[in-house]
Amino acid sequence: MTAIKTAPTREARLLGVGAHRPPRVIDNEEVCTWIDSSDEWIQQRTGIRTRRWAAPDVSVVDMSEDAAAKALAQAGLTGSDVDAVILATVSHPYQTPAAAAVVAHRLGATPAAAFDVSAGCAGFCHGVAVAADLVRGGTARNVVVIGAEKLSDFTDQHDRSTAFLFADGAGAVVVGIGEEAGVGPTVWGSDGGQADLIRSKFSWLELRSAQQTDAALVAEDPAEVGDVDRWPFLEQQGQSVFRWAVWQMAPVAQAALDAAGVGAQDIDVFVPHQANARIIDAMVKQLKLPESVHVARDVVDMGNTSAASIPLALERAMADGDAPSGGLALLIGYGAGLSYAAQVVRLP
Incomplete structure (x- = not known):
């Protein structure tokens, strides 16, 4: 063979x-x-x-x-x-x-x-x-x-x-x-049973059906439809998402540290998803990060940019000199899905 x-x-x-x-x-x-x-x-x-x-x-x-x-x-x-x-x-x-x-x-x-x-x-x-x-x-x-x-x-x-x-x-x-490992093992997963906690308000099929219904109503009586705002806006159940992130994501971040064979004291910068400063504070406390670790807080000035938040925060930390060249960073993203992923990376 x-x-x-x-x-x-x-x-x-x-x-x-x-x-x-x-x-x-x-x-x-x-x-x-x-x-x-x-x-x-x-x-x-x-x-x-x-x-x-x-x-x-x-x-x-x-x-x-x-x-x-x-x-x-x-x-x-x-x-x-x-x-x-x-x-x-x-x-x-x-x-x-x-x-x-x-x-x-x-x-x-x-x-x-x-x-x-x-x-x-x-x-x-x-x-x-x-x-x-x-x-x-x-x-x-x-x-x-x-x-x-x-x-x-x-x-x-x-x-x-x-x-x-x-x-x-x-x-x-x-x-x-x-020349040497620069991206540690990724710890990731999802919980589709809680998918409704963060979602689009309408699917494209629902919007199409609504448009057809609106057109039919307008044909009958133009006064029937006019101010209905249908669009796939993002919606979330804030309190439930907050509790999930605070209590379940710190163990994922710790698992990424363990998988990479490093401890909290070895990390130079912590870059979590920039969703909420209170979630970040809770994770820092649970991970027992030493004061020497720079914690990215790009959320203060940038808000929640979903998939863009981690690379934006990482770039700012490096540009400001808070993340040393060649240092180690712990990354963790979490949100809609509910999906999550974390890894330790060595900075450029």
Whole structure:
């Protein structure tokens, strides 16, 4: 029997990081013109002071291209060096084609493999896991992993439970070949039994059916329909999500540390999903992180950017000098699905 030839196993690591932050800043005072709330209430509940929203003509693809180009430049690579592009997002407004394919083309990475990952706020960490396995297995040399969201397109500005949370942006890393292990084992999972805790308000099929119903009603009596706002806005059961994240995600982060063979004292920076400052504080306490560990708190100025939050926070920590070159970072993403993923990575 003829054996199937495989590529030799090798190590993977991060080679570069990039970010795109939309220029428009929305503070809590502006949010409170949409909903009955206050700056004090929003900060107490979430820690968020401001968030970024992209311009109407700026897309997930546009932001992804910018962040990925910066990550490639930091890695000293060009699009022609890229073998795969993985884009984590839940806000690309097209069912097909994948946003990643368009980004790959714009980067000059054709004919690189390109595909989107839909795992909510855990999507970026899922992408890093897949990219590292592609590199280790010999399928790819360099993989661009992007987390990008334009959640402003799917935020109901009149929903008091979510209007102050969501934001836009993109972050990217390049995962390539390393001389030693630079991406630890990924601890991940999901709980579809709680999928309704974070979801789109309508499916595309429901919207189509509603449009047909509206058209029929208008044909009968134009006064019947006019102010019904149907759109797949994001909605969540905040308290249930908060409790799940606080009590179940710290053990996942600890499992990622254990799997990588490192302790809390070995970590230089902790980069959790930037959903809520209170969740971050609770995780830091449960993990017993020493004061020497920098804790990313990008949520204060950027809001919740779902799949983009971790690479954005990682890029800021490095740019500000809070995450040392070659240091170790603990990443954990969690959210819709309910999905989660965590890993330890060595910084570029």
